[in-house]
Each structure stands twice: as structure tokens, then as C-alpha cells.
Amino acid sequence: MAWLYIPGAEVDDPVMQAEDIGFDYIDPNPMGSKLTEFFQTVEKKNWLDFDGVTFSEEDIVLTLSTCCRKYDKANTGNQRLVVMAKLLPEGATEQAFTVKLVKKPEMP
Secondary structure, eight states, rough: OOOOOOOOOOOOOOSSSEEEETSOOOOOOOHHHHHHHHHHHHHHSSSSSEEEEOEEHHHHHHHHEEETTTOOOOOSSSEEEEEEEEETTTTTOOOOEEEOOSSOOOHH
């Protein structure tokens, strides 16, 4: 189990996004405007603001998801906790960034 400590966050505050499976976060190869829309949707739903981290069409994105019941008020079983990461190219240097909680992320 991994924990992400964020100063000022409550112990049970979420650190990533919970998503209704109506959002196609597993599209294997979004391109052009579909990719731009994808990144915009992820940004709206993200519970954390990573200032200084950017994504582009050339990036490789790793997506992990698991079932999430905490926000599934209707008990549909269709919610997922989604964690995304960007693969850095070989030889990449450290990129400075800050992390803070988003006050009102778009909820499923």
C-alpha cells in the first residue's frame, strides 16, 4: 500500500480520481482533438492539482484502475478509482512541480 501525504488533507481525503465508467479512460490510442478532450476531462475530474506537470500527444500514459465504492451512492458498481502516470523518456531530468488538493473536482 502506498500513501501520498498532502499537508492540510484529512486522513481519508481521496488522492486520485473516482470515475463512473461512462468516461472512456481506457481508450488505447486517442488522437488529435479526442486526446485534447481526454486530458481536459482528466484535469476536471482530478482530485489533485499537479502544477508544473504537462501532457502532450507524444507522451505514454500508464492508467491503473480498481473498483471504488466510496462515492457510489446508487450502489451501481460502476465506479472506478483511476490513477494515471506519464512515462518519462530515458535520460529525462527531474521536473519541479507542486501538488495540492482541488477544492471541487468534478464528481462522477
